[in-house]
Amino acid sequence: MKAIEVSDVSVYYDNVCAIRDVNLEISENEFLAIIGPNGAGKSTLLKVILGLIRPVNGEVKVFGNSIKKREKLIGYVPQAIEFDRNFPISVRDVILMGRLRSNFTFFHSYSKEDVQKAVDIMDRLELADLKERQIGQLSSGQLQRVLIARALAVEPKIMLLDEPTASVDLNSRNKIYSILNDLKKEMTIVAVTHDMAAISTYFDSVACLNKDLHYHGDKELEEAALKKVYGCPIELIAHGVPHRVFRAHEE
Numbered sequence: 001m002k003a004i005e006v007s008d009v010s011v012y013y014d015n016v017c018a019i020r021d022v023n024l025e026i027s028e029n030e031f032l033a034i035i036g037p038n039g040a041g042k043s044t045l046l047k048v049i050l051g052l053i054r055p056v057n058g059e060v061k062v063f064g065n066s067i068k069k070r071e072k073l074i075g076y077v078p079q080a081i082e083f084d085r086n087f088p089i090s091v092r093d094v095i096l097m098g099r100l101r102s103n104f105t106f107f108h109s110y111s112k113e114d115v116q117k118a119v120d121i122m123d124r125l126e127l128a129d130l131k132e133r134q135i136g137q138l139s140s141g142q143l144q145r146v147l148i149a150r151a152l153a154v155e156p157k158i159m160l161l162d163e164p165t166a167s168v169d170l171n172s173r174n175k176i177y178s179i180l181n182d183l184k185k186e187m188t189i190v191a192v193t194h195d196m197a198a199i200s201t202y203f204d205s206v207a208c209l210n211k212d213l214h215y216h217g218d219k220e221l222e223e224a225a226l227k228k229v230y231g232c233p234i235e236l237i238a239h240g241v242p243h244r245v246f247r248a249h250e251e
């Protein structure tokens, strides 16, 4: 069974078409990068898989089920979140929020199991020393790891990440990819990224989206396929690491 099946999905925001007739099957334990230019519909595709956006046509199945049974199966790390940096909440409490279910009440208290789960995840992601830290006092890389930890607290079978390394330094980037590399043994991971160098090192496969899905397959892409999606020379896409992810080009 496929982890995710996207069938003939189109999404419009008013009159703007964000994605069009997208078909994509993602296997269990696949580590997939979704690439494409700005505004290509990458975040929209993740939100459709999550059930946050309803497509105008088509459907999404997760482990063979349609929308209702998805809640506990998917962990989501959104693109650079905006939040009140003074909000008085600790790293530990943000991670615990991943244990909340949709039927929680105002005076919810966490079970021993919830707390232990949060402790285990903090250990695994090297966040234990930061557990009491107020969330606004984290670096971008630390915050990103906390958001991954919160998504893991759901105990997901699938992780969706929207540009997880967009605003972090090289050290944090490597740390985040090493965490994902470790997690990929246990779950299906789909990450939107502009980090072309990461693709050859970490991912199994690539999907190229620019409203239409142009390609899904081996991470060693043909230059021509990329040029079609981005509509510009490859050097501009790869930001100085032009040929690491490409097959030798045969004239």
Ligand SMILES: Nc1ncnc2c1ncn2[C@@H]1O[C@H](COP(=O)(O)OP(=O)(O)OP(=O)(O)O)[C@@H](O)[C@H]1O
Pocket (backbone or CB within 6 Å): 013, 014, 016, 017, 018, 036, 037, 038, 039, 040, 041, 042, 043, 044, 045
């Ligand atoms: N809430 C919204 N209302 C109206 N239009 C939207 C909305 N969200 C996205 N769009 C439009 O839909 C298209 C796809 O946007 P989306 O954010 O999915 O692209 P993306 O590939 O994730 O872009 P980026 O790489 O810049 O993050 C864009 O034209 C965008 O302006």
